[in-house]
Amino acid sequence: MTVLPTGHSELLMRQARYVSFPQDTRIFEEGDPADRFWVIRSGAVSLDMYVPGRRRIMVETLGVGDLLGWSWLFPPHRWHFGAEAFSPVRTLEFDGHAVRALCDDDPALGYALTRSVAEILARRLEVARTKLIDQYMRHGGPGL
Template sequence: MPQTLEPLLRGHKFFAGLDRADLALLVQCASNAVFPADSFLFREGDQAQTFYLIRDGKVALEITAPGRGALVVQTLGEGDVAGFSWLIEPHRWEFDGRAIDRVRAVRIDGACLRRKCEDDPRLGYELMRRFAGLTAERLQATRLQLLDVYGHAHDR
């Protein structure tokens, strides 16, 4: 008998406190994903139709700086969520997400989940609240990275 992804979603800190009915809706949009080291989960500018719950491995969120190459904004690991661009139009990735080592994740289909949120505004609000917090964390990480990159310019 095939196992459901419900226990993985229920055990993930991002979905802590979500009721069973909501988790059952999320499971309908979920699948397993594996990425080898140095492969991309997503690329900046591409269509964003998914997000990932990292089960194990590390993902570097990167931006490309002209003349400097890829800059790591944040490194994600077990228990983290990679991706929120699926939620906000125009649904394009703002970062590259590169597997540093082998990554196992739960892939959530964003288009599927958006439809469920449209049908259930309460669920939509709850997820929007959670993803707003995630967005604020990423913004803070980007700010700190910029301070690190540009804050020492006078030392050169």
């Protein structure tokens, strides 16, 4: 992930608040409005997605230092995955509306943050794609 310049990190940290989630808590559901994001300070969160006709598929596990949630940044601001606390989790929580307003006021911050989130997004989509192909092949998909 691209590291934000110090001044930009300080601006964002002014928006942060500490939030905890007990183990097995659903943090958000795929398709629901996305209005915030978190940086994981301790614990683990599983990202999942619903596959019609099947159960939820775990796509990835996030841990300390990982960004939880990117859908707040891009319209239509709806979660593309679901998330559940795999263990007790402590986070820094950020209000998506407030951070987008900061980005509008400071285009350099907006660019740096968008680039950082886009790098995470690209990696997570590749992980999800690989996981879905694996699930498809394991559960009756045609051979290649």
